[in-house]
Amino acid sequence: MKRVRFRDPAGTIRGGRWITEDETAYVTTALGEPDSVAADEHTYPADDVDVLSPAQPTKTVCIGRNYVDHADEQDADVPDRPLLFLKPPNTVASHGSTVSLLAGKERIDHEAELAVVIGETCHDVSESDAEDVIAGYTCFNDLSNRDDQRRETNWVRGKAFDNAAPMGPVLATPEEVPADASIELRVNGEQRQSGSREDMVFSVPELIAEITDYMTLEPGDVIATGTPAGVGPLEDGDTVEIEIEGIGTLRHGVHIPE
Structure with missing residues (x-):
């Protein structure tokens, strides 16, 4: 199943299912809380x-050089x-948005990643039980x-700035995403990154x-489980697409103020 959070034309935030018919995407609305799924036949x-972002994290734990x-x-x-570092809630940005980034920087890079969304409060989880706490x-x-990342050791300026974590478009439940899922990033239609989940140094x-x-x-x-090779700089006006097998394609624009 692919779950989606969205704001409908009346401005109501809902949860629902992301479906595809004849290669056209539709949202089926759900009743109840935004993360519930109970179809009411409205598409x-x-x-x-x-x-909207498929998760509202209290924190995002990122993995370096995986x-x-x-x-x-x-x-x-x-x-x-x-290698762990954190991104706070202010970094979250959504599918379809144009993210406004920092002005006056020589290089802001893209990094395509498979992200795990946690489904329950958990601590001291064993590897054998890890799958039980994954929502998707x-x-x-x-x-x-x-x-700034090159100048500091804690990476706050380098990684925790506003809009530094676009994610989406959906939350795909674990059975949807293969163990060897492909990961691809394109900028303005040109492939920049290509890898596979099975190439991770440390598994989920x-x-x-x-x-x-x-x-x-x-x-x-x-x-956020780390990125394959091919990271590179973005420019004002770029369109970024990250496609992961079993999930779909995250798409966002880039605005870099002068």
Whole structure:
């Protein structure tokens, strides 16, 4: 199942199911809370609603250098344990939006990632139980301000600025996403990144176990699992598409003020 949060034409925030008919996307509305799914037979073309982020995380835990080819392109070692950093709620941006980024920076990069959305409060989760706490997966862009990232060790300026975490368009339940799901990023239609979930250094269960050794994860929290090689700079007016097998395509515009 693919779940979606959206604002309908009347301005009401709803939850629902994302369906495709003849390659045209529709949203089927749901009754109750935005994260519930109970079809009421009302559908909208996706273009008639505002698609919202599929999760509202209290925190996003990101993983650095979790693909060997990305570590190589950064001329950096592959870590011997997951390299963790955080993105706060102000970073979240939605599918279909134009994200306004920092002015006056020489380089803000795209990073396509598979993101895990947590389904229940959890702490000290074993690898064998990790699948039980996953609500689903979504597409994620770990936008990175390289100017400041290179100057600091905690990456707050480099990673935690407003709109630095576009995600969506849907939450795909785990059975939808293959273990070897492909990950692709395009800028203005040109492929920049291409990889596979199976190329991760640390698997999703390993990441959940490591993170929950140190912190409690809440429903809606996100783990961004790292990016394959091909990261590169964005320019004002660019359109970014991140397509992950089993999930769909996250699409957003870029605005960089002068």
